[in-house]
Amino acid sequence: MAQNINPYYSSQGAQSKSREEKQSMPKDNHAVSKRLQKELMILMMSTEKGVSAFPEGENLFKWVGTIAGPADTVYAGLTYKLTLEFPHSYPYSAPVVRFATPCFHPNVDSGGNICLDILKDKWSALYDVRTILLSIQSLLGEPNNDSPLNPVAAELWNDQTQYKKHLTDEYHKAQAKSEQDS
Numbered sequence: 001m002a003q004n005i006n007p008y009y010s011s012q013g014a015q016s017k018s019r020e021e022k023q024s025m026p027k028d029n030h031a032v033s034k035r036l037q038k039e040l041m042i043l044m045m046s047t048e049k050g051v052s053a054f055p056e057g058e059n060l061f062k063w064v065g066t067i068a069g070p071a072d073t074v075y076a077g078l079t080y081k082l083t084l085e086f087p088h089s090y091p092y093s094a095p096v097v098r099f100a101t102p103c104f105h106p107n108v109d110s111g112g113n114i115c116l117d118i119l120k121d122k123w124s125a126l127y128d129v130r131t132i133l134l135s136i137q138s139l140l141g142e143p144n145n146d147s148p149l150n151p152v153a154a155e156l157w158n159d160q161t162q163y164k165k166h167l168t169d170e171y172h173k174a175q176a177k178s179e180q181d182s
Contacts, residue, residue: 032090036060039129051133053084061086064100065133073141074164078171082136083112084129094123097132102174104167106143106154114139115149 037060043053050068063084069075081100087093097119099112107115118127118135148154156163
């Protein structure tokens, strides 16, 4: 009976294993780059309102995304920038996504980190940048108060009038600071 044996893992030991890993690295990066280029084209052709993303400069593994606050929520009329960093194991590993624009939200901490299951344990290789952005946009209007990263926002959420006031104050402070810094 024939066996399916990888010649690099034969009796040559660890040296050939590391050689094989090095040889496969560019192929993996190329596959990830192709996937990201395809996702970029899909986003550019999309008629999806309120979400967009593009690579930051020449680095295809680092993107800047934008989401508009969903209509009929306290976030309507607000726009947020996000950073997306793709690992070399993408799409089998989730990208690291953070809010670049400060975001007052029950599931977002002061560092912009997002508590969203599809970015952690519920990640699937079937998800793409568009799906991620739409999920975050949806999260803005429908937070998971059972798992808050920002307890103050979670507590205020039930009083939408107070929440909206606090949210817009925080948003405008961040915008003013951003303008001063530039």
